[in-house]
Amino acid sequence: MRLVIADTGPVNYLVLIGHIEILPALFERVTLPLAVKDELADQDTPAVIRNWIATLPEWIEIRLARALLTDAAIAELGAGETEAITLATELKADLLLMDDRRGVTVAVGRGLNVTGTMGLLARAANHGILNLAEAFEKLKRTNFRYRQETMDLLLEESQGKS
Template sequence: MKAVINSTPLISLAIIDRLSLLDELFEEIYIPNAVFKETTRKGKRKASVIEKWGENRKADVLDIKAKTALGLIIDEGEAEVIVLAQEKDIGLVIIDEDKARKVAKLNGLNVTGTIGILLDAKKQGKILQLKHSLDKLLTEGIYISEYLYDNALLLGKEKR
């Protein structure tokens, strides 16, 4: 399976040292140029880790009109994720932001996010515990609603 990833999941997985899960779960991951630039900017958390891991996964968006149109309602990186997925005929995008997830679904794409990746990894035995990763994300300032946290633990068959 192939996927196109947005900034927040990329940064979140880097923060918890789990970028390798993307290689384990997917045959190919694409990072749109706008996302790559955003996540590797000087001063961004884990920029050097993401740059090293993602250098050969960067991809250009060709349909600038579609990107511009989507850019009126979501940010540039999210727009590039959706357009790139459509251009490469990839049905899955990895996006955490709610509005962009809705736009991706309206454009016929399947959506997962950081927590979805972690849940898949746990189901496949690639990580043993979900709670530790979620707690580290929270400690590092990544927002996870209480509902999402509790639901993830429930789906992962773990206790709070």
């Protein structure tokens, strides 16, 4: 079984667009750092996400990093990104799920394998779990930040595999 650590962004958006079920379908289990759980449960988070995190599915494991990384690169990141990168490094995770651009840059610089919400949706589409064009349309209706070129490329690649 692969060790997958998730930051707040991908979980947040997958819940919002109704596709959180792709995570256990793709990975069986996903580990959330405690800081990510706290961000998902924050009162400013949409109710649908707070409700989801309050009734944690069996396939989610909550972990606390032993000692947070404190170098200059990671100091610029939020609590969720910091703990996700720390935990992924500490546990030698196979994959880190993260959307935050600065966080992704730091994680890749540390040798971590990273994919974000759009990559997860594309992977699920390639496994026949969902329709990528429909999932991207739902994602566009949220406050998710994306590059249209990236979305178009993933759609093109997905259609080429169908």
